[in-house]
Amino acid sequence: MSLYATAKAIGLEPRTYFRDVILRMATAAPNEREALAEDLTPHRWRELYADQVRDHQLAILERLLEQWRGAGPA
Numbered sequence: 159m160s161l162y163a164t165a166k167a168i169g170l171e172p173r174t175y176f177r178d179v180i181l182r183m184a185t186a187a188p189n190e191r192e193a194l195a196e197d198l199t200p201h202r203w204r205e206l207y208a209d210q211v212r213d214h215q216l217a218i219l220e221r222l223l224e225q226w227r228g229a230g231p232a
Contacts, residue, residue: 165200175203178211 165172179198186194197206 161200168200168204170200170204170208174211174215175200178207179203182207 159167161176162172165175182194182198183191197203
């Protein structure tokens with residue numbers, strides 16, 4: 159099964175999963191990437207990072223909503 163299919167099958171949004179994996183790999187030090195790769199399989203990522211990513215997304219949406227409400231009617 160592909161990473162995309164696995165992510166989707168276990169309830170992850172594949173786009174969110176891949177975006178986060180790419181960011182983590184791109185910002186990791188070269189000597190940390192091999193060890194990090196083991197934590198970035200869909201099942202392991204869901205255990206370690208899914209809640210953190212969801213919370214971050216919700217915080218961004220809340221800030222945007224506050225800004226939108228603060229703008230008021232034109």
